[in-house]
Amino acid sequence: MANHKDLHKLSAAGLLISLGIIYGDIGTSPLYVFKAIIGERQITSDLILGGLSCIFWTLTLQTTIKYVIITLRADNKGEGGIFSLYSLVKRRAKWLAIPAMIGGCALLADGIITPPITVSSAIEGLGLKYPGLPTVPIVIAIITTLFVIQQFGTSLVGKTFGPIMFIWFTMMGVLGLSYVVQYPGIIKALNPYYAVHLLSTSPDAFVILGAVFLCTTGAEALYSDLGHCGRENIRVSWIYVKSCLLLNYLGQGVWLWFRQGTTLNADMNENPFYQIMPDWFLIFGIAIATAAAVIASQALISGSFTLISEAVRLNLWPKVRINYPTNQKGQLYVPSMNWLLLTGCILVMLIFGESARMEAAYGLSITVAMLMTTILVAVFLKRMKIPVYIIALFVGVYCLIELTFLTGNMAKFLHGGWFSLMIGFILFSVMWAWSNARRIKNRYVKxxxxxxxxxxxxxxxxxxxxxxxxxxxxxxxxxxxxxxxxxxxxxxxxxxxxxxxxxxxxxxxxxxxxxxxxxxxxxxxxxxxxxxxxxxxxxxxxxxxxxxxxxxxxxxxxxxxxxxxxxxxxxxxxxxxxxxxxxxxxxxxxxxxxxxxxxxxxxxxxxxxxxxxxxxxxxxxxxxxxxxxxxxxxxxxxxxxxxxxxxx
Known part of the structure; x- marks a missing residue:
């Protein structure tokens, strides 16, 4: 039986399971991020370099510094996630329950949109080989199968998924590198000047920011799954994951660089991610992308189970059946949540149909979750007696970044953002009523x-x-x-x-x-x-x-x-x-x-x-x-x- 200390030990198996369980969401973002940044705009050097610069600095500030370096310190008996964080700081102030509940519900709402958008983005690649192929039934079939296998436990899933994700990241890195060597000058995009220049000169700055934000949406899941993999395994594996992601984004940037002055062909479903693949490799690439998309969905599903089980323990959610399919700590299965998420995913597919329309609904709720995590981490840092000026700097920087992203994502509200906020609000009403009713009851327990x-x-x-x-x-x-x-x-x-x-x-x-x-x-x-x-x-x-x-x-x-x-x-x-x-x-x-x-x-x-x-x-x-x-x-x-x- 893995105990608390073993869980945090660095090991090859731990690194492989980390790749398999927690990077799905953030690791599949290259499927749709650059396509969303370009949209229907004309491809220009400002847009390419500015977009790449925004992606690099978002991944560095948001994922690496905030989550991998700072937030992973806040582990509760080896468990991570917003509720574990809340239980570490809840004695500081009663009002902290509110950001914890809002953040938890936003994450659960996001878990309903992640599987449809990632699986759709992968399957839509088939449109390049077989134009006019109906993708919705294929996506629904894949997602349904994924939810059905949940009851057998994610340790089985982690062991099979680890090697697949290793192939996926390596494939992305190699494909990106094959284009970067054609134009090494693209590396200058890492200069923050280009990000600032794009956002200060483009009339669509906020819409572009909303698209850029999609590159870091899996950061919250990375913390939620701390209990599955351990801190050291996450930190070491992230170095490899981030390198492969950046190489792929830079490769897509080079492909776009040679296409300046044109636009992406919407009828052909043109996506820079698939365009950098050689023709002979396309079908293999789509197969690996589909497998990775399924794993991305898994990251959010197992994160949702962890969230609900912690919410039940903290009396923020009604008592529900929780099963433990394997003996590994942090592995659990919540039947009611499983079928609720599946229903939500099928609804998303039926309402939106294609990934381009889902991008609008995606990201808005996760920005809210990240803001709430910032508040709770600040209280945690205060508890750890970190100097006040460092905490103030942390809160100032991350509130500014996340509020900017939130403003950018609010532009999506009418185009589908309403859906994730509606789901989040329904879930919040359950948590709020449950915890308040308990308080009312306790008033009368004599x-x-x-x-x-x-x-x-x-x-x-x-x-x-x-x-x-x-x-x-x-x-x-x-x-x-x-x-x-x-x-x-x-x-x-x-x-x-x-x-x-x-x-x-x-x-x-x-x-x-x-x-x-x-x-x-x-x-x-x-x-x-x-x-x-x-x-x-x-x-x-x-x-x-x-x-x-x-x-x-x-x-x-x-x-x-x-x-x-x-x-x-x-x-x-x-x-x-x-x-x-x-x-x-x-x-x-x-x-x-x-x-x-x-x-x-x-x-x-x-x-x-x-x-x-x-x-x-x-x-x-x-x-x-x-x-x-x-x-x-x-x-x-x-x-x-x-x-x-x-x-x-």
Missing amino acids: FVEIEDYYEIISELSEDESVPKYSSQLVYLTSANFKSEIESKIMYSILQKQPKRADVYWLVHVDVMDEPYTLEYKVDFLIPEKLIRIDFKLGFRVEQRINVLFRLVVEELVRKGEVNITSRYPSLNKHHIVGDFKFVVLEKVLSRSNKLKLMERIIMAYYFILKRLGLSEERGFGLDLSFVTVEKVPLIVSTTEEIRLHRIY
Whole structure:
């Protein structure tokens, strides 16, 4: 089992898996970036050199410095991504939940557009060989297959994809180099002067910036997948990836250099990426590009799974089923998210049809995510006691760059940007309602001192005038301290319907940051009457509480610490074990509550989401035949001051 330290060790396998899992998105951008920069404009030396300069400096400032050098430092027990970053800094200020939620939702929205645009860009290359070929059904078939194989785990995917991506990057580097040697002067484009000159003189500066931004869209996924590959593997493999990307962009620049004064032929679907391939190689190039596009989609999908699992742990998303297909840390599969993303991808294909139209929807939401990461990284740097002037410089530089890109991308709003923002907004509403509803609920969770009830619980257990509810009665409690208990549980035992039992059990679950922790602690609060078990479970351990609880009880029986034989004389004589019953308290909103209108709307939305997610008893893996779900009011209202007059 890979532990936290092994994960960050530099190794050939780690480098290969990094290539396979995390560079798909950023590594396939040469398929459409230069084509988007040129668009329908006339090809000029200013446009070529300025475009290349913008690409180089965007990759250097945004991807290399911000993500690879600075942001990768912010790892939480080996995990990366915006929610891991948020959990590192959330104690600093409550409002930090907002940028975390916005950033997370923007990334998920982006995950819906990445597979269609990358796979379409690759498949459209077939139009050069077979003009008029309908690409939409081919793309939908490829994407559907990709989502179906998710359930088998990405470690299998990483091992097969690593060598393919190595071939892809090497191919791009070699193709680019074959053109750069024809005109080495193209390297002067790395001078930032050309970027500044293009952006200050071109009337389309913001539209061009929106297209340039597409070259760095995978940077956020690179951080999200830190848990899959480890920091050192990402940093070393990025050197090779960036070199190959730059060579390819420069090669496309040389091809365009010899075409100055003309425009790209839209009818022929002319794309500089495919034009630098020799004719005999084209079909192989398209095949490798398609494989790379599938891998690009994979990077975003596995990133989305990581995001959702962290959101569930941070109580920002409803409980959903999370599977762990392999034993490798960071490998997971979220069925509900998988099918949601697939539906979104098919919708994108049906709405937009071709990659040129998708470029408009792409990039807008990711700029928002990057801005949110900047805010959280700044707080993280403050926590690490980095000098204030360095933090100010970081925030100033990156807010300026990202706000400029955001302005450039806003030009895309009407052409398709609305779609990704709409998806992002829907996802944000779920997170916002879920976290706010939890806050409202916590306001009304009242804890009482459990010692005050020892006497009455002992007496109730012995009171034969009360019908016995169950031999062993088990409650799940959220009280972190053994001295406390929710008043709702005492209300359920004593008032709702007095529940007599031989032994009362309280079970508390703590989710640990370590993946495979499996520990428990037992406290005998009232000997042979009231027992509390605290489970400490790793985030990879399936919470099958009834199985774990049974194991603990069997252990206690073996050691003679408890007696679970039925107290009914006829059964006791034959040593028959008493029955166990779990009671799950489900909070409902009573009509006579004092919530404000906005809070009522949030709670109504919350209860709809709760019905769609995993129920409490399923989330804890309880055997449904032994569970009673008891509805308790969220707010037990006090009688309002009403003046009633009695008439005699």
